[in-house]
Amino acid sequence: MARLKGGYNIGLAGRPSSRVVDLPVPSRLVLPLASRCFRFGDIRVEEGARVSAGTVLATDPTRFSAPLIAAYGGTVRLDRVADHLILESLDEAPPGGLSGSDSAAPPGAASGSQADARDRLVSLGAWPFITDARTDLPVDPAATANDVIVSTVHLEPFVASADALLKGRLDSFVRGLEHLHELTQGGTVHVAVADDAGFATELAGLIAEHSWCRLHTVVARYPFGHPLLILRALGLGRDPKRPVWAIRTAGVLAIERALSSGAPGVERLIALGGPAVSEPVHLKAVVGYPIDEILENRLCGDDVRVISGGIFTGSDVSPGQSGLDAECEGLTVLRELGERHMLSFAMPGLSRSSYGRTFVSRLCPGGPPERLNTSLAGELRACVSCGQCIDVCPVGILPSVIHKFLHADEIDEVERMRVDLCIECGLCSYVCPSKIELLSDMCDARRLIREEHEAQKKMELKAKLEEEKRLAAKEALAAEEEATA
């Protein structure tokens, strides 16, 4: 695999230990009807209905009817919290009929045709774990691929770590890889493993006899686990028509569970970390688990920001208003910035963790990670051309240049600068001393270019239709003339 460039691991305090805590049955489930990829618009249950564990509560009609599944039996409440479906008075049974008692498919139904397997994955909610490596969106259940990139390199602070996910489950993981190989009708499975992963040697031994499975070691530096980077580094990106799937550790395990035991994918192993968490650990929870109940007695401080996902790409959630969505891999909690510090820019910075070398802490690396809060850590300024965003960018584009072109409205130049390669890792915004929102700029630029292309396509289509119409009219006229003649 080609060497990756850029990237950076920030020294953020509150890294979750690999201890896994089982959460108790919650008081209720708060199921988000929208997540990053899905919009469960088609609600299949009625207000007040009593449903059992494993019931499909809603589906996303726009994406292969992906289901939203009840982890526990309970009473349905609609319209209590905007954009959420609530289940109250929950059964005390194990989540989602994990024992297989109540699931949509009989347990142990591992055999069966390809189509069966795909149907089962869709109906059990495990299919959405498979994404298109290029677009990062779920793939169509009818599609197939030549290659699958399995990334076990989860480096964003903080999402569930592969070490925690795979503890005692390596065999299941390998069975999951076998399923992927079958699902792609013999596709190559590329497994990316961080160079500091504890399970690497054992995994290598387990897959040694599978010639279709390749192990790739990746430097453990954010965001090197991103499937798109691995895809490009493997040279799979050259042929844009060659379909490549991507899947992460949790997805492989969910697929294995669905196909081997017929259990729906409602359980999630998430990370709970960040400087405002009193004891950072991994948690076993279910989709819809209320976030305020997860955080109860686990925080230090009141004025905090709860982020679903990591601090680079996650989004804030209001704990009282939401539950875990199906795509959540971790909750990161930061203290909100509350006080001002005198002349802090001039301090030596013994405990600051910074990308550059301007803090004294650089002299003694390996110090304790920093208790960063939500401070912007400076004022917005014009770009000083320090070049840090360029250095850190893992895809080798020039964020500061794109920023300047974007604000000069030179969208063609922005396109020429290959903003399309951006994987939205957010490192450029993080390191910028001028506090420029480069990540938003990259997203805006990509959106603008997409819109422009679509508009252009529409125009072309329209022109083509008109041309056809004109030709048809001309032909008709000619025919008419012929007839009269």
Place this chain on the structure above:
Amino acid sequence: MKLILTLLDKTRPLFQEGGRFAALKPIYDAADAFLFSPLTRTSRAPHVRDPLDVKRYMSTVIIAIAPCLLAAIHFFGLRVLAMVLVSYAAGGAVEVLLAMFKKEEINEGLLVTGMLFPLILPPGLPLWMVALGSAFGVLVGKELFGGTGRNLFNPALIGRVFLALSYPRAMSAGWIEPGQGLVGRALEYATDAVTMATPLAAAKSGTWAALPKLFFGNVTGSVGETSALAVLIGGAFLLIIGIANWRTVAAMLGTFVIVTAGIYSGDPHAIIWHLLSGGLLFGAFFMATDPVSSPIMNSAKWVYGAIIGIATALIRNFTGYVEGVMFAILLGNIFAPVLDELFVTAHVRRLREEG
């Protein structure tokens, strides 16, 4: 500390829209932001940010210049401090007026420009000329040639060129005999400016200053440039903490040495002498590395440094000018956008092949 914070909070309404001193808002904001870290929170991902900000970035440059400033005070007296203060005051006034006029914030870049500018002037220059040059540098060099972060030329150099063209006599007669001994002139204020030859000028007529004098800075020359030792200390600091790009420095000094070696057929004494004399080292570490007026790509910085290094050696030895660094850097500044275009285009083309 609490006290100052309360005071700032109490007086804030006076400077807001509709307040009595609303026009002075940029000054208030600058003071407020200088004394205390802001309360601004991140509003979107990423939710935390690196602790480095522009204030710290610029402050590190000030720290790096400090050895040069101390050496200058030692050799040329307290007058140097007055020059720095005047430069800050005049440049600052223009910056504040511009900020008030454009309703923008005051930029920290001034901290560096205001300090660098007096250090590249003859130490005996009248203070009003320092003020004029500093104001001109900020107004024309920074504002007219593109604005903050987009200025084509190094503003301090523009100020110096302006003075050199407007007051050539004063600029070539403003030298001060360097102080001797342990204390030097560090306790004197005014000394008469004299017309005397800088080492480079003297060398044209065949008198070569001794190397140790050049190294320690015990010669006439611009305020901050004479002591090679002080420049090297500050410059090394800048390279180590990564604020100055080492490629520019390496390319500039490397090519300078090669061309000089060619001219003096490899005479080591001449090469070292030229390296240490005049503003070469100061220019290499503090002026050519100005990121805004340099090209963006690291690869382009090699060429950029080479252009400056070669041009300096050629100007020094083959033209009527005794010192070539200033014009060489301005020449490099002119080439920077061209280099950017070439190297950025080549870079994105390579990205295309990667797919």
